[in-house]
Amino acid sequence: MTQRVVRAGWLAVFGAVLAVPVAVRLATSGPLPLWNQLADVTGLLALSGLVCAAVLPSRVRSLTRAFGIEDILDVHRFLGMSAAVLVLLHLASVVAMNPAQVALLDPALNGPPAKAASVATAALVMLVVLAVARRRLEQRYEVWRWIHVLLAVTTLVGSALHVLLLNHLVNVPALWTIFVLLAVAVTGVLAHRWLWRTLLDPSTEFVVAEVRRESSTVTTVSLAARNGYDEDSWDFAPGQFAWLRLTRSVTAEEHPFTIASSPHLPGRVEFTIRNAGDFTRGINRLRPGQPVWVDGPHGSFTSDVSSVEGVVMISGGVGITPMMSMVRAAADRRDPRPHRLVVVARNRDDVLFRDELGWLRNELDLEVTEVLRRPHPGWDGHTGEINVGLLTTVLGSEHEPAQLDYFLCGPPGLIHDTLEALDALGVPEHRVHTEQFDMA
Numbered sequence: 001m002t003q004r005v006v007r008a009g010w011l012a013v014f015g016a017v018l019a020v021p022v023a024v025r026l027a028t029s030g031p032l033p034l035w036n037q038l039a040d041v042t043g044l045l046a047l048s049g050l051v052c053a054a055v056l057p058s059r060v061r062s063l064t065r066a067f068g069i070e071d072i073l074d075v076h077r078f079l080g081m082s083a084a085v086l087v088l089l090h091l092a093s094v095v096a097m098n099p100a101q102v103a104l105l106d107p108a109l110n111g112p113p114a115k116a117a118s119v120a121t122a123a124l125v126m127l128v129v130l131a132v133a134r135r136r137l138e139q140r141y142e143v144w145r146w147i148h149v150l151l152a153v154t155t156l157v158g159s160a161l162h163v164l165l166l167n168h169l170v171n172v173p174a175l176w177t178i179f180v181l182l183a184v185a186v187t188g189v190l191a192h193r194w195l196w197r198t199l200l201d202p203s204t205e206f207v208v209a210e211v212r213r214e215s216s217t218v219t220t221v222s223l224a225a226r227n228g229y230d231e232d233s234w235d236f237a238p239g240q241f242a243w244l245r246l247t248r249s250v251t252a253e254e255h256p257f258t259i260a261s262s263p264h265l266p267g268r269v270e271f272t273i274r275n276a277g278d279f280t281r282g283i284n285r286l287r288p289g290q291p292v293w294v295d296g297p298h299g300s301f302t303s304d305v306s307s308v309e310g311v312v313m314i315s316g317g318v319g320i321t322p323m324m325s326m327v328r329a330a331a332d333r334r335d336p337r338p339h340r341l342v343v344v345a346r347n348r349d350d351v352l353f354r355d356e357l358g359w360l361r362n363e364l365d366l367e368v369t370e371v372l373r374r375p376h377p378g379w380d381g382h383t384g385e386i387n388v389g390l391l392t393t394v395l396g397s398e399h400e401p402a403q404l405d406y407f408l409c410g411p412p413g414l415i416h417d418t419l420e421a422l423d424a425l426g427v428p429e430h431r432v433h434t435e436q437f438d439m440a
Helices: 003-028 034-055 061-067 069-097 099-105 112-132 141-166 173-200 278-284 317-332 354-360 388-395 412-424
Strands: 205-213 218-225 241-245 254-258 269-274 291-298 311-316 339-345 366-372 405-409 432-434
Touching: 003 034, 003 061, 003 173, 034 069, 034 141, 034 173, 061 069, 061 291, 069 099, 069 112, 112 141, 141 173, 173 291, 218 278, 218 291, 241 269, 254 269, 254 317, 269 278, 269 317, 311 317, 311 388, 311 412, 317 339, 317 354, 317 405, 339 388, 354 366, 366 388, 388 412, 405 412, 412 432
Parallel strands: 311 339, 311 405, 339 366, 405 432
Antiparallel strands: 205 218, 205 291, 218 269, 241 254, 241 291
């Protein structure tokens, strides 16, 4: 099944979740005053939006492969904020329908349905505030994530109780059936994410086969599946990523890392990781035979796209890891397409995999351009930022820029400079691929 078909299928599912409850309500309600209809429509849209927002980041692999983690998180945030706006419009419609219902805002006068709605609304507002202010907050990622998860669960449960206790829409048999189906679907997705994949799925358990130092700050950990390598469950595409955990627990800390190895490396999957905190230092201390749990593969950042005629990869620092997966896979497959790799580093010693890249040049049409951010004594190569002149040199006269695909991974400044240069060269947006994990 092609990714286009999978993408269309998911879009149809989410479109149905958003549209069908409203359509059924309008078809079964008969003539109603405007404010009554608005109250029902905004409430149903808010509920459907929350359902979609809960499913999107739940690491369904076909979903992350079809859309990529960046787009999924962007839509997740949009739906969450839209749901908050719809809840406020729903409340305004309820009050406009009957001004006396403004008393619902007084907790002392609230009945159970209104209390459930108040709790859900308060949790949703806090979710939005947390999302908007996440860049300014100084909490650790894990603290941020768990607050987010708890508020999201509170919002969903409170919203469901409000609909159930209100005993209004659930009296419509078709809507009751839809609510049950949505509840089963959300429960199933969340159970798969938090119980099956986290605690029970045997395919997630790996053992450390080897730990290699690539530099003073970068380590490669090579993993083998505990129960034997299963190509069906670990059929990843070059450039995809996975979440790693060092203990098997729902509350265990986990972080996303790009897979650096080729999909054709027998029985192994490898991650090259920069030591940048307690979690990565823990990975650096791993020893052969220790267990590690891997949730993946995920993502759409991959050169396995039929439209790709040639690959240009631009990386900064440890952002070279997905590019290594791509060129290693290309060498294993005897890929005839041109591959151009631009490696940006602080100094020459920070360029990873230099020896291997030299060998890979003999295995496929690969050219590597090293760029240092600042001039260094004895260095006569490229220095400075990524710009039109540099990319023109990399591409040469034999390649039309708009006919190639570009894969970007590195610091935000590098991505910004590269996007500006590609735009100046007339490269269409659909030819440019990036993927940032953010707070996923």
